[in-house]
Amino acid sequence: MVGSLSRTGATVLALVLLFSALWLGAAIGETAIPMDVVARTIANRLWQAGYPLDPINEGIVWNYRLSRAVVAACCGSALALSGVVLQSLLRNPLADPYILGISAGASTGAVAVAILGFGAGLLTLPLGAFLGALLAFGLVSLLAMRAGRGHGATILAGVAGSQLFNALTSFIVTKAANAEQSRAIMFWLLGNLSGVRWPDVWLALPAAVVGLLACLWHARALDAFTFGSESAASLGIPVRRVCVVLIGASAMMTAAMVSIVGSIGFVGLVIPHAARMLVGVRHGLLLPASALTGAIFMVAADVVSRVIIPGQVLPIGVVTALVGAPAFAIILGQRGAVR
Amino acid sequence: MSTFAFEAQAAETTYPLTITNCGRPITFDKAPERAVSIGQSSTEIMYLLGLQHRMVGTAVWLGPVIEGYEEANAKVERLADNDPSFESVVAKKPDIVTAQFQWHVGSEGIVAKPEQFEELGIPVYTSPADCVGKDNTGGGDGVRHAVFTMDLIYQEIAELAQIFNVQERGEALVAELKAREDAAKQKIVSANGKLSAVFWFSSAELDIDPYVAGKNGAPGYIMRALGIRNVIDSEEEWPTVGWEAIARSEPTIIVAGKMERRRFPADDIAVKYQFLKSDPVTSLMPAVKEGRVVEMDAQAMNPTIRTIEGIEALAEAIEKAGLTQ
Numbered sequence: 001m002v003g004s005l006s007r008t009g010a011t012v013l014a015l016v017l018l019f020s021a022l023w024l025g026a027a028i029g030e031t032a033i034p035m036d037v038v039a040r041t042i043a044n045r046l047w048q049a050g051y052p053l054d055p056i057n058e059g060i061v062w063n064y065r066l067s068r069a070v071v072a073a074c075c076g077s078a079l080a081l082s083g084v085v086l087q088s089l090l091r092n093p094l095a096d097p098y099i100l101g102i103s104a105g106a107s108t109g110a111v112a113v114a115i116l117g118f119g120a121g122l123l124t125l126p127l128g129a130f131l132g133a134l135l136a137f138g139l140v141s142l143l144a145m146r147a148g149r150g151h152g153a154t155i156l157a158g159v160a161g162s163q164l165f166n167a168l169t170s171f172i173v174t175k176a177a178n179a180e181q182s183r184a185i186m187f188w189l190l191g192n193l194s195g196v197r198w199p200d201v202w203l204a205l206p207a208a209v210v211g212l213l214a215c216l217w218h219a220r221a222l223d224a225f226t227f228g229s230e231s232a233a234s235l236g237i238p239v240r241r242v243c244v245v246l247i248g249a250s251a252m253m254t255a256a257m258v259s260i261v262g263s264i265g266f267v268g269l270v271i272p273h274a275a276r277m278l279v280g281v282r283h284g285l286l287l288p289a290s291a292l293t294g295a296i297f298m299v300a301a302d303v304v305s306r307v308i309i310p311g312q313v314l315p316i317g318v319v320t321a322l323v324g325a326p327a328f329a330i331i332l333g334q335r336g337a338v339r
Numbered sequence: 340m341s342t343f344a345f346e347a348q349a350a351e352t353t354y355p356l357t358i359t360n361c362g363r364p365i366t367f368d369k370a371p372e373r374a375v376s377i378g379q380s381s382t383e384i385m386y387l388l389g390l391q392h393r394m395v396g397t398a399v400w401l402g403p404v405i406e407g408y409e410e411a412n413a414k415v416e417r418l419a420d421n422d423p424s425f426e427s428v429v430a431k432k433p434d435i436v437t438a439q440f441q442w443h444v445g446s447e448g449i450v451a452k453p454e455q456f457e458e459l460g461i462p463v464y465t466s467p468a469d470c471v472g473k474d475n476t477g478g479g480d481g482v483r484h485a486v487f488t489m490d491l492i493y494q495e496i497a498e499l500a501q502i503f504n505v506q507e508r509g510e511a512l513v514a515e516l517k518a519r520e521d522a523a524k525q526k527i528v529s530a531n532g533k534l535s536a537v538f539w540f541s542s543a544e545l546d547i548d549p550y551v552a553g554k555n556g557a558p559g560y561i562m563r564a565l566g567i568r569n570v571i572d573s574e575e576e577w578p579t580v581g582w583e584a585i586a587r588s589e590p591t592i593i594v595a596g597k598m599e600r601r602r603f604p605a606d607d608i609a610v611k612y613q614f615l616k617s618d619p620v621t622s623l624m625p626a627v628k629e630g631r632v633v634e635m636d637a638q639a640m641n642p643t644i645r646t647i648e649g650i651e652a653l654a655e656a657i658e659k660a661g662l663t664q
Contacts, residue, residue: 030584059620060583194581195546197619313548313581 010279014292018073021299025069026061028303030313033057042066068196069299071260072316074204076267076298077291078253080275081208081215083268084290085246088222088283092151093331096268097133097254100154101161103265105136106251106258107188108165111172126203130255136161137251190317191264193302200260207256212291214249218242219283226281264317266324267294273331297323352504360498361441361470363453365462370504371435375418375428377450378439379404380643381466384492385437386411387644388500388508396431398423399443401637402599405645425451429459435502438465439643441475464502467491468642472555473576480576483555486563487642489520496644516647523647523654524564530663531566536592536653537585538569538640540577542605545614548579549605557642558594561649565657567592586620591662593626594653598637608634631660 027038041061043049079097086095097103109132110125112118118128143157169188215222221242224232233239257264275290298316301323305314357366375396376382382397383405391411398419404412418427422443428436428450436456438444444453444463453463469475472485493513500509538552552558553573562569570588571580593615597608604610615627626632633656639649657663 030581031587055623056586056589056620059623060586063619064581064583192547194548194579195544197546313579 014289014296017296018292018299021296021303022066022069022073024303025072025299026066029060029065029306031060033061037061063197067198067201068193068302070201071196071204072193072298072302073295074201074208075257075261075264076271076294076296076301078204078208078211078257078294079264079268079298080271080290080294081211081287082250082253084272084275084283084287085215085222085250086268087272088225089243089246090154091225091228092154093273094151094155094269094328095158096266096272097250098263098265098268099162100158101136101140101165102133102251102254103258103263104162104165104169105139106130106133106255107263108132108168108172109135109255110259111169111188115172126256126259129259130252132165133251133255133258134248136165137247139164188262190315191262191320192315192317193261193305194313196260203256204260207253208291211249211253212287214245215287216284218246219287222246222283222287261316264320266320266328267298270324270327270331271297273327350506352501352506356502358498358501360463361445361465361467365464367435367462367502371433371502373431373433374435374437375431375433376437376439377423377428377443378437378466379638380492380641380645381437381439382412382415383408383644384496384499387512388496388503388505390499390503390505391415393503395433396423396428398428399439400599401641402597422449425455429456429461433461436461436463437499438463439641440469441465442481445470445475447475447477464499466642467494467498468557482574483553483576484574486555487557487560489516489560489646491642492516492644492646516644519647520564520650523651526654527565527657527663530657532568534566534591534657534662535568535570535588536562536594537571537588537590538594538596538635539611540596540637540640541598541603543579543603545604545610546618548581549585550577551580551585552576552640553578556640557646557649558640560642561639561646561653564650565654567653582618582621586624589624590626591631592653592657592660593624593632594635594640595632596637596640597634600637631662 026042027033027035037053037057038061040049040051040053041058044051044053044058045062083096086097086100087093106129109128109130112132113125113128140157140161143160144154147153147157166189173188221232221237224235224237229239271294272286272290275286275293278293279285279289301319302316305316305319308314352370355366355368357364372393373395374385374390374393376385376394378399379401382394385391385394386405386408391408391414394415396416396418398417399422400417400420436444442448443450444456444465446452456463468487468491471491473481473483475481493516496509496513500506538558540550540552542549551571552569553571553575554569555574556576559569570585570590571578595608595611598606600606605614612632615621615632621627633653635649635652636645638645639652
């Protein structure tokens with residue numbers, strides 16, 4: 001059991017780490033901007049300190065980098081939370097929005113709105129992504145139900161769903177094939193933070209915060225689900241309502257993030273496991289720990305994606321997958337050992 | 340060297356003619372009569388050589404055809420606005436295929452590999468501008484290790500003129516283009532070495548890192564010809580570079596691509612202006628604040644017959660903006 005004192009200590013440490021990560025996100029980029037300029041920019045914008053600065057440098061730090069870091073943090077939190085929820089509800093340690101095809105569905109929905117003009121202007125891109133995410137989840141659930149409820153069936157259904165929706169995305173984007181086209185497809189399939197600005201923060205931040213609150217509100221229910229939905233029902237949990245709310249929250253968070261930065265894999269899968277190692281399996285702790293770990297990981301991954309190849313920016317999805325895929329293998333290996 | 344001297348030497352082509360094109364020998368037993376061109380520049384060179392009546396199909400269009408050839412172009416079937424299928428090309432029974440880009444017809448070609456046409460006895464002539472000193476094996480827009488110059492276009496004109504036995508016409512065309520290039524250079528000779536620029540072709544998403552011109556492609560040549568420094572230092576043909584790096588390099592001029600293509604929102608020149616003026620950082624760039632954003636036809640930004648027009652357009656814009664003082 002974690003003592004309350006060390007819990008406070010851990011929270012403080014996590015917040016310090018998060019702010020350090022955001023700071024690094026604002027300080028590191030394609031071009032070198034001195035640390036004092038970064039500090040003064042933030043002072044100018046938050047407290048009207050009035051330091052005389054080169055407006056372009058100030059604009060870059062505030063409008064490009066900091067907004068990007070905040071969105072990365074929201075995105076990491078949201079995907080990690082979705083992963084925790086899906087792993088608990090499906091009782092499947094390998095569940096996450098990417099593997100279950102929810103991200104792929106969101107991409108398809110976003111692209112359908114952006115390129116096909118689907119919904120005749122009534123649908124915004126994030127809303128299209130949300131519908132796509134729900135559709136994909138529905139389809140994958142149906143497939144998994146038909147195939148029996150084993151772990152394997154769910155994952156296989158997810159693989160099929162991902163492939164289908166990624167193919168649909170590529171199909172829509174490739175309506176006019178071109179070398180540049182492949183780059184546009186890469187954006188949706190691998191994720192990219194380069195186009196993020198403050199208006200995106202006003203979508204990402206509420207989505208992550210509302211998602212976190214919805215999950216925390218149901219933390220006890222999520223604990224109950226660990227032993228299956230029948231046990232949860234016998235404990236007086238309104239199973240159906242909880243499922244609808246939580247799956248809706250996961251789809252909403254995934255869709256919001258996909259519509260801003262494209263599809264990013266493995267964060268939702270790996271971060272919950274890392275957080276369990278740190279704080280255990282009780283959702284009251286696991287949810288905030290996952291959200292924080294996810295945020296820090298994503299900002300760090302974004303910084304890595306900007307510095308790993310000088311003069312070039314890797315798609316963030318490449319970095320998360322490079323870390324995530326081996327971690328995935330380790331989780332798989334451990335599960336094998338348990339059996 | 341006057342055009343007159345050229346005309347005196349203009350030769351008749353002797354067949355069978357074998358030339359090496361992009362590292363592969365291609366042979367013609369007679370002047371081709373049914374040509375399909377995959378690429379707007381390839382098509383336009385054919386027209387300028389007066390070969391429109393030998394054209395049976397065109398494809399890959401970025402914008403309107405070169406001025407004065409609208410009527411000729413209307414008579415030639417357009418197989419596709421973008422990439423034609425292999426079979427649609429073959430169905431025209433061509434005896435030559437001219438291609439502008441290896442990513443259409445090449446080792447990684449999305450239409451076909453040249454061997455596929457050759458198996459059917461159809462020689463493929465690819466624009467030297469896309470293979471000399473350029474590596475297209477990685478797919479995409481390729482990487483250019485050697486600097487593009489108009490000489491590659493002149494080589495293409497000369498070789499096509501030889502293949503079709505219209506060498507006199509070819510020599511006259513090259514001489515005319517060279518004269519236009521010199522005239523444009525003279526116009527802004529006083530600004531030489533004082534200006535810098537960035538060429539923005541388009542962006543896959545509006546706010547995302549844009550496709551800008553690397554140092555060795557056609558825009559690089561345009562800038563070198565006019566003594567302008569390219570703020571982008573990359574061997575890639577169209578690298579994506581962040582607005583952060585572009586804004587900090589403070590180019591004197593932003594050259595924005597104008598095209599009919601509407602694949603991405605930023606293809607539209609109006610959207611490009613809107614972005615530059617509204618983005619919190621780019622709106623602070625001196626080039627944007629002082630209205631030094633120059634429109635240029637996207638065809639001129641590719642290594643094409645239109646690159647000359649790009650040189651002329653930019654020289655004119657610089658003169659108008661009073662940057663020559």
